Amino acid sequence: MSSKKTADLSPSLVAVKGQATPVPPASPPRLPASAPLNFKVSVEFRRRFRQRAAGADLKLNELLREALDAWEQKRGLT
Structure with missing residues (x-):
C-alpha cells in the first residue's frame, strides 16, 4: 500500500493537451506612482x-x- 498523498484536482484546473488557454502577453512594467x-x-x-x-x-x-509650484511661478518657469 502506498503512503503517498495525492492532491485532489478540480477538472477546471487540469488542461487537456491541445486545449490549454494561451497566456496573455505580459504588460510593460509600470512606473511607481511616487518615489522617495x-x-x-x-x-x-x-x-x-x-x-x-x-x-x-x-x-x-x-x-x-x-512650495515648488510657487517657486516656479515666481521665476516664470510655468
Whole structure:
C-alpha cells in the first residue's frame, strides 16, 4: 500500500493537451506612482516645515509641491 498523498484536482484546473488557454502577453512594467525624496535639512527647518504644514492642514508632500509650484511661478518657469 502506498503512503503517498495525492492532491485532489478540480477538472477546471487540469488542461487537456491541445486545449490549454494561451497566456496573455505580459504588460510593460509600470512606473511607481511616487518615489522617495531623501535629503537632509536643519532641525530648525524641519520643525518650521512641519509646523507650517500642520497649520495649513497639509501633508508634508502637499506643502512641498505648493512650495515648488510657487517657486516656479515666481521665476516664470510655468
